[in-house]
Amino acid sequence: MEALHWREFVRRDAPLLIYYPACGGGEECMTACPFSSEVWELRTMRVSLFGVSEKPRRRPVMANPEACRRCYVCVQACPTGALRVNDGNGRVFHNRCVEALILIYNALKLPFKRKYGVRFVFRREHIRRFLRNNFGVAAS
Numbered sequence: 001m002e003a004l005h006w007r008e009f010v011r012r013d014a015p016l017l018i019y020y021p022a023c024g025g026g027e028e029c030m031t032a033c034p035f036s037s038e039v040w041e042l043r044t045m046r047v048s049l050f051g052v053s054e055k056p057r058r059r060p061v062m063a064n065p066e067a068c069r070r071c072y073v074c075v076q077a078c079p080t081g082a083l084r085v086n087d088g089n090g091r092v093f094h095n096r097c098v099e100a101l102i103l104i105y106n107a108l109k110l111p112f113k114r115k116y117g118v119r120f121v122f123r124r125e126h127i128r129r130f131l132r133n134n135f136g137v138a139a140s
């Protein structure tokens, strides 16, 4: 069965919205969330990785948004800015230019973040998950 397009996984009633084309799939949000097992699940969806060819890839989905405590630690941990607080208008993305600027801004911020900076993103577990979720590679 073909994977559904990423737009099908966006829940506009959830406390957080994810712009999946900017999500790298390293699962930093799931690692940081204190209630991860209650809130998050990985799902396979058709999505591009940073705008490069849409393929089935695994991405975090808020499977149980009602279990979210709205602490927004996951938003701080997201290295790309793909994860956003839902301000109520349900808009998932702006336009490609704005999305590119958000991505660049978040990448430039990484070396200066104390808790969820470069060392957090490049932890072995996140590299392994990135490879598995994007390329199906089981890195040791």
Ligand code: SF4
Binding pocket: 032, 033, 034, 035, 036, 039, 067, 068, 069, 070, 071, 072, 073, 074, 075
């Ligand atoms: S806002 Fe807090 S509880 Fe909700 S998903 Fe993010 S880290 Fe988890």
